[in-house]
Amino acid sequence: xxxxxxxxxxxxxxxxxxxxxxxxxxxxxxxxxxxxxxxxxxxxxxxxxxxxxxxxxxxxxxxxxxxxxxxxxxxxxxxxxxxxxxxxxxxxxxxxxxxxxxxxxxxxxxxx
Ligand SMILES: N=c1c2ncn([C@@H]3O[C@H](COP(=O)(O)OP(=O)(O)OP(=O)(O)O)[C@@H](O)[C@H]3O)c2ncn1[C@@H]1O[C@H](COP(=O)(O)O)[C@@H](O)[C@H]1O
Numbered sequence: 001x002x003x004x005x006x007x008x009x010x011x012x013x014x015x016x017x018x019x020x021x022x023x024x025x026x027x028x029x030x031x032x033x034x035x036x037x038x039x040x041x042x043x044x045x046x047x048x049x050x051x052x053x054x055x056x057x058x059x060x061x062x063x064x065x066x067x068x069x070x071x072x073x074x075x076x077x078x079x080x081x082x083x084x085x086x087x088x089x090x091x092x093x094x095x096x097x098x099x100x101x102x103x104x105x106x107x108x109x110x111x112x
């Protein structure tokens with residue numbers, strides 16, 4: 001799984017210097033952070049609406065969740081790239097958390 005994310009990360013870096021007329025990724029960078037965040041928000045909303053529909057368990061609704069989640073991950077990666085954050089940093093953070101129960105982590109936080 002990391003392979004395709006890393007390969008896509010490399011393509012996204014190359015596309016930052018591409019012609020916005022021929023590259024969707026370059027066109028988003030040209031439009032700026034507000035447009036990129038708008039796309040992330042839009043794809044997040046579409047993902048949750050697809051997931052809500054998928055509770056009937058049909059293959060069509062499952063496919064829609066997969067497609068919308070791919071859109072969300074893709075646009076989140078453009079957001080990271082725009083902010084000069086490598087996708088590997090997110091993978092490293094997930095690796096750091098691996099095996100640590102969310103309930104244990106929450107219980108270990110200082111009282112606020
Ligand atoms: N994975 C993707 C990918 N997923 C989705 N999209 C595009 O994301 C766009 C936005 O999706 P939407 O469904 O929201 O489309 P829309 O409603 O028309 O979008 P807006 O007009 O609202 O911006 C569409 O044009 C999709 O084709 C992608 N475009 C590119 N990639 C990857 O990025 C690489 C570089 O792409 P370019 O920069 O275009 O060369 C490609 O080779 C692919 O590997």
